[in-house]
Amino acid sequence: MGYLSKNFKILIADDNRDFAAMLSQNISLYPDMSIVGIASNGMDVMNMLQRHKPDIVLLDIIMPDMDGMEVLRQICEMEGGPTVFMLSILCNESVVNQSIRLGAKFLLKPIDAGSIVLKIRSLDN
Amino acid sequence: MERILLAMKDKENLKTVSNFLENNFTLMFYENGIDTTALADLVIADEGLPPFLRENAARSKKDQNAILRPLLLIAPKEGISFIGKDDWMAADEVISSPVNKMELYTRIEALLRMRKQSMLLAEQRLLQDGDGALLANEQLMSFFSILSHELKTPLAVVLSCLEFLSVSMANDFSSLENCRNTLEISKRNTLRLLRIINNIIDLTKLKTGNMKAYLHNTDIRRFLEGVVDSVQAYAREKEIKLVFLAEEPCAVIAVDQNKLERVLFNLLSNALKFTPRNGKVTVSVGNSPDRKSVMIAVRDTGIGMPQEKLRGIFEAFSYADGALSKRADGCGLGLALVKSLAELQGWGVRVESKLGIGSKFCVELPVRTVEADALAEGSFSVQNGIAYEFSEID
Secondary structure (H helix, E strand, O other): OOOHHEEEEEEEEOOOHHHHHHHHHHHHOOOOOOEEEEEHHHHHHHHHHHHHHHOOEEEEEOOOOOOHHHHHHHHOOOOOEEEEEEEOOOOOOOHHHHHHHHOOOEEEEOOOHHHHHHHHHHOOO | OEEEEEEEHHHHHHHHHHHHHHOOOOOEEEEOOOOOOOHHOEEEEEEOHHHHHHHHHHHHHOOOOOOOOOOOOOOOOOOOOOOOHHHHHHHHHOOOOOOOOHHHHHHHHHHHHHHHHHHHHHHHHHHHHOOOHHHHHHHHHHHHHHHHHHHHHHHHHHHHHHHHHHHHOOOOOHHHHHHHHHHHHHHHHHHHHHHHHHHHHHHHHHHHHOOOOEEEEHHHHHHHHHHHHHHHHHHHOOOOEEEEEEOOOEEEEEEEEHHHHHHHHHHHHHHHHHHOOOOOEEEEEEEEEOOOOOEEEEEEEEOOOOOHOOOOOOOOOOOOOOHHHHOOOOOOHHHHHHHHHHHHHOEEEEEEOOOOOOOEEEEEEOOOOOOOOOOOOOOOOOOOHHOOOOOOOO
């Protein structure tokens, strides 16, 4: 019963088209996960957040025109906003600390979709 | 765990202190003559300091920017007042004998805190300094960060593709079309990775003087025409007009054809990437007025670059619009390679650009020929064709 009872709506924010497409495809293989959108820059992220109200955001730190950290800060100011997983190839200590302090989780790329799904499912609701 | 070097002559002191400290610190023991202070966060010694300790202490007290490596001196049993003047001068703190565990810990903790402080200060000072050496260090860090990022990005995509294929095959999920598409994506990214690696190897070879140039007398105009032709398909895909202009026959010059092709390819690749749909890229070639060199120009109607960014444009990993916020032509090595390849053969490379209007890259080839080689007709093939495949900007 309980394990797969919740459906998660996920927004992917990554400007690497191939990576975002593959991640979306892989996560969609799991029945309790659905991708509501793929954003490739900060503005798109904020717009899609309003429109789709996802539970989870997978956010890349480096994007054109808007710094990932800035986006994170804006998301954290939202009431009842989504849980954010920062996905990054680079592991800069201060960035990791900042993200965690803002309440985000931090995941290092490359990481497989299966692991991300497990982490999402094990979030305390 | 912090490392403490014990340089004590008194065996009893040594035994006591190491017993007190062994569970909370990594202990190093001074062996005759071997100076291991560089590895230690703190040094504990008793009277009769080995000379190297005294020298180290003296040296670091002179150097304002040195990071504090505290020296804790254990006084002789007779009392603190029996410490020699030199030892006093060298020590940062003194503790009486027999050593009390609480007092030892208190002193050590205070000294280690001071060390941490001095580390932070030194770091700040250096970062503000504009000191060439440290900036170079910072640039090196940044270079490796970017490098690591650019190498791992396509790799992450390929791993994703493999994950998809194995999960969908195991569960008999996906359509043939999805699989085909996934394979296409994975191939594209593998080639991109290959290209980046080739660029790095070539740049390194060039920078360390390990690259040879094999010269053939070449009809530059025909050669260029060949390169431009090989790129037409991609230009058409992007709906960019790619034009080749050559008003007159050009001189025959001895060049390493593979490298010339590489230079042109990189410049064309940039031009096409930074020019929007329906834009125009013009490749022109002509003799200089004095006929002593052949000038090649690659002009685009792209976004252009601000003047202040032009200066470092040929350096590895420089981006005209700011470091990591945007990634360009396969990690910013393209132009660095162009410059190094050009320098290898004595070619000049220049750039002009206007924001919003476009850029123009010029390569100047001084006329010279080699004996013996006949005109290299028909050798315009793209070397390692696969490695030079274009790919989308991320």
